[in-house]
Amino acid sequence: MYAFKYTQVGSVDDAVKAAGSADDAKYVAGGMTLLPTMKQRLASPSDLIDLGGVSQIKGIRKDGNNIVIGAMTTHAEVASSPDVRSAIPALASLADGIGDPQVRNRGTIGGSVANADPAADYPAAVVGLGATVHTNKRTIGGDQFFTDMFETALEEGELITAISFPIPSKAAYTKFPNPASRYAIVGVMVAQAADGVRVAVTGAGPKVFRQGDMEAALKSNFTADAIKGVKVSADGLNADIHAGADYRAHLVGVMAGRAVSAC
Amino acid sequence: MTVNVSMNVNGKTVSADVEDRTLLVTYLRENQRLTGTHVGCDTSQCGACVVHVNGKSIKSCTMLAVQAAGAEVSTIEGVANGDELHPMQEAFRDNHGLQCGFCTPGMVMSALDLVKTNPDPSETEVREWLEGNLCRCTGYHNIVKSILAGAKAMRGA
Known part of the structure; x- marks a missing residue:
């Protein structure tokens, strides 16, 4: 990887300040995507601002009807958290299915969400559970957060501090993982949330999206049978060596059906 | 940028001058001559470079040496008790x-x-x-x- 200047910070304010005064800084959370990308020389920031020491944005708490997860909380911590497991077991099991144990020990929810990989698991939870993303400046609704492939509503230098998940009455996440990377070829979060039924699909398109026809069908009849007849269009879906667009479209139906049955 | 990085490896405090971009696995193998930790794929997939940092297994090819500054690191060399295998x-x-x-x-x-x-x-x-x-x-x-x-x-x- 190209040379850069490494800075460790102890607070959100210091992180934002350090990033602002650098030429082309990047925050590093767990580094599970950023470091491999830098090794391939696909990214060459002038500065890395390491959030590893920012304890104020680590940890999980229950706040009324929400589970609030600090941005620097690792996947392993989410997966094993008694609060998450009892309130939103679908979120714990999603976290437990990311990558492998060593990746889960380093990778963080904030890093994953900020990176907005179209095949990452967490975006399905943020949109499928109707979460709110908290940053150092504002709050952003989950439905507005992901704007395109690897693109989010975050502004230059803006830092995710926490993600707040309203506790659904029921939810399940099912994915068809790539057998090598464990990224979702297609992953579907289905939830009966406070604001209605949500069906969020990751892996299939350039960014996570809601499947409105399935949501409508599930609204009156929350069973796998209710969405059997829903046609998923392959238009605009991803196609690569792992799966064509039509196969991904088919998988959306299969994964959604399994998720509904698992609720 | 060169920086002095110290950490505790297998119960012993070690240090070395390395670049900011030096990976933990490189620090262990080249600076500390602990070549039991391997580099297989160098893309955080194969796990040949797994070591423990503060008690948790991680892939040392996907962590910077500076990120482990001050940490407790254990490698395969620290597992056996002298000549007696773990x-x-x-x-x-x-x-x-x-x-x-x-x-x-x-x-x-x-x-x-x-x-x-x-x-x-x-x-x-x-x-x-x-x-x-x-x-x-x-x-x-x-x-x-x-x-x-x-x-x-x-x-x-």
Whole structure:
């Protein structure tokens, strides 16, 4: 990887300040995507601002009807958290299915969400559970957060501090993982949330999206049978060596059906 | 940028001047001459570089040395007690849990992390845990057997 200047910070304010005064800084959370990308020389920031020491944005708490997860909380911590497991077991099991144990020990929810990989698991939870993303400046609704492939509503230098998940009455996440990377070829979060039924699909398109026809069908009849007849269009879906667009479209139906049955 | 990085490796404080971009695995292998930790894929997939940082298994090819400054690191070299193999290492020998041996340090370090939180894992749990460790000799069956036997020996059963 190209040379850069490494800075460790102890607070959100210091992180934002350090990033602002650098030429082309990047925050590093767990580094599970950023470091491999830098090794391939696909990214060459002038500065890395390491959030590893920012304890104020680590940890999980229950706040009324929400589970609030600090941005620097690792996947392993989410997966094993008694609060998450009892309130939103679908979120714990999603976290437990990311990558492998060593990746889960380093990778963080904030890093994953900020990176907005179209095949990452967490975006399905943020949109499928109707979460709110908290940053150092504002709050952003989950439905507005992901704007395109690897693109989010975050502004230059803006830092995710926490993600707040309203506790659904029921939810399940099912994915068809790539057998090598464990990224979702297609992953579907289905939830009966406070604001209605949500069906969020990751892996299939350039960014996570809601499947409105399935949501409508599930609204009156929350069973796998209710969405059997829903046609998923392959238009605009991803196609690569792992799966064509039509196969991904088919998988959306299969994964959604399994998720509904698992609720 | 060059920076002096100190950490505790296998119970001993070590330090070296390295670049900001130096990976932990490079620091261990080249600066500390602890070459038991291997670089297999260098893309955080194969797990040959697994070490423990502050008690948790991580891939040292995907962590900067500076990020481990001040940390407690353990590598495969710190597992045995002098000439006496650790029960997990002994189990790999007894069960023919290695062929070429390249993946073995990572397998053992990964297994030790599993057993720490799950002293009596099922075969399925062992196989799921090994998601991040590849054996290109494809000797998984005996690796799983070794880990189950090693866990049992560690329980004193």
